[in-house]
Amino acid sequence: MVKSIHLQTLLELLLLGAKEGPVKLSTMDLAKKIGKSQQAASKHLSELEQHRFLERMVESNDSYVKLTRKGVDAMAELHSVLTTALEKKHRIREISGTLFTGLGEGAYYVALPGYRRQFISNLGFDPFPGTLNLRLISKIDRSLRRDLEHRAGISIEGFDDGERTYGRAKCFRSTVNNKVKGAVLAVERTHYDDSVLEVIAHENIRSVLKVSDGDMISVRIDIS
Amino acid sequence: MVKSIHLQTLLELLLLGAKEGPVKLSTMDLAKKIGKSQQAASKHLSELEQHRFLERMVESNDSYVKLTRKGVDAMAELHSVLTTALEKKHRIREISGTLFTGLGEGAYYVALPGYRRQFISNLGFDPFPGTLNLRLISKIDRSLRRDLEHRAGISIEGFDDGERTYGRAKCFRSTVNNKVKGAVLAVERTHYDDSVLEVIAHENIRSVLKVSDGDMISVRIDIS
DNA sequence: ATTACTATCTACCGAGTAG
């Protein structure tokens, strides 16, 4: 593999057009371009030549350099990795917190037909009547939790059952402890603050994972 | 500017999604990814932090890293330069040779109406009746000269004047000694071999540049 | 003018280890 110290040199050679044909280049010219000494440039060229990233030809007093297929490929590979890395959308967040027992309001809301129907149609599962409540300790986790508010997520509309109105909410598909699939709830004007994460799932997460209050739980959240 | 030794680390951070938000990353994790020791990873992170390419947050035992705007920009800049360098078509060749006097055949052919009309319409100038002949000394120059044969260039069709037929040729826009614009001729089945380069121009190049036999002349050739 | 050797100096790395 190409050494990182040689990337500058390969880049300059590309810019000079050394992938098309031999380019006239003295070690002094290269030195100026890479901001190193003539001796360093000489060494870089000879090392790159040794590893077949380039070929050199000497014609009386002039030296010519041409990138080999291997040299161009190495740079193309770097370009491709960079493209991937820069364009990649990271859709996964991981948040950890300790399990605690809420006031039971979660269970009440989740079971309401107005919400439940939407969970079934939008998430594809009928939620277990109850939420898993995690207390977020670290600043990082709380900041990640707050960040969810600014993302679209899967929308759950508010409704009116004739007696009172129920607010909007949104959720994000999630996996608890890398095992149980479900969704994280982000309720507007929630009764909890940013230190709480509520998770719903088709199953009873507590019993499936055999966890109880105080246990540390991690949730992978798909924010796409 | 970012040091080349740190590119690996920045690249790994990008791949981990550290441009979107804080990513949990220990110095040991990073060490594995970049194939260096934990101590080296630690130093890389602290140097990058010092130069504001990234921010770090420590939460009890966990360390989180997030690329700054500057860090992402540095990588985006590299990506953009790489894109340019890889896509750039280098359309210019430079060939040098020593001036010599030919047999005068060049003047005869260039002045023939069948060719002259095409020079005027395809090149946009009425050529001086005579060619500038350069003797190519170095292997590099001769190989560049031969390479012209494989390129399209500007086509000059052959013709028949009733007495005999005149062959096809092609030419490439060129600049002699960085001053006089004209064109290099590549005649099919030429009477010269690959050690000769023929240049035509509207002006008399010898008198405009005040050059004479034996002088070293350089020609920039547009091969697009 | 070149390129590239030797000698010297600096920066980087890894081992050990403290906090």
Added chain:
DNA sequence: TCTACTCGGTAGATAGTAA
């Protein structure tokens, strides 16, 4: 566990200079 220090070894850089 974790991060990051010191320190000794080595790779990389420069200066001087030969060819």
